[in-house]
Amino acid sequence: MNELDEQLREVLPRMRRFAVSLTRDPSSADDLVQASLEKALSSWSSKRPEGDLRAWLFSILYRQFLDAHRRSRRYSRMLELFTGGKDDHFEPSVERTVVARSTLQAFERLNTEQRALLLWVSVEGLSYNECAQILDVPVGTVMSRLSRARQALRLLSDGEITTPALRILK
């Protein structure tokens, strides 16, 4: 048990970093990490596959985030019915009026899976195989999605996506 806790403590900063990259907000990131650790600890003996502890924890965290995100999307759709407003702040789209000026800003406008992939591969150095296991898709799919994520990041960083709204402003 103590040995496991030591291993978890080592990965903890990386989990928090991954969570921040998903939620873009440190305090909700920590909530996400907490929920993921609870899940990991309670299913420890039965579910843990052989292999990299970090990859396993990332996959739990990623799934927790998707679930929570889906729930809050449902909630905000319901909210829209009453307010008539539309909050797609985190949805990347060509209608964006802001052109990212740094890689990080560009990164934050990618969709969830692209952000996760780039963080796993470029920042954490996970192998394509590990990513494929986390996402439960073939390695080939991981590679083509990664390729698309890189292109998108490149375009956003270069500010090559201009928008109709911007053109009108000019």
Place this chain on the structure above:
Amino acid sequence: MITLPPSERDLHAYVDGQLDEADRTTLQTYLAAHPDVAEQVLAWQRDAQSLRAAFSGELHRVANPELDPAFIRQRLRRNRTRHYASAAVLLIAVSVGGLSGWQAREMTLVTGTLPMADAVQAYRMFAVKDDMASDWSPTKVSDAQGWLDSNFAQANRLPDLASAGFKPVSGRLTPTEQGAGAMVVYRDAQGRTLSFYIRPPGERNHLLPRGSRRDGELQADYWSGSGYNYAMVGPADDPAAQAARQALKNPI
């Protein structure tokens, strides 16, 4: 082994350091000869580099004690204990409720409806007295059954206890809360008495399962049929009365 010109996937694998030594050398040679491809690869490498730089600070955030595995483990345990505790409280509450409900039912049964208590009382008051005023006697024109039928619609046939030596000797109407009841007293040659008692069902139309109970020195056998409750009451330990009860068990 990769083939040249390299696919886009090979280029990404190169950026991510996921090519083996030989492939990496091959690609480096190729890139040196193709500056346009090299420029794209360099851009991806720079993006990866700036992402690493941008996120490196995140690794050095102040530790959050609530995320420590030991703390989370403890919290899980506490939650589990709380769940067990709520389950236990619920179980206790349900059991207490159920038991006291059952207790209350038993109490109302005991106080309210000792089966055919009035039959036993009627026996004590009248059957053992020779001078009991009788509404019917063997000297009357109609027999005991006729007298009973004139007072109760569809009453059971009177038991024939002659085989045990008992004959009907007197009959008496008795008031009950639910209407008239009647008792027919049987006596044998030795002067022992038994009573056959008929009455309308008690409160809430309470019909009785066939049964028997002892009340002091008396025993009451009771049953229900065609809208009335019946009882036969007599001395509990008397062998002749027991014989009569045997006769009763045969179809009346």
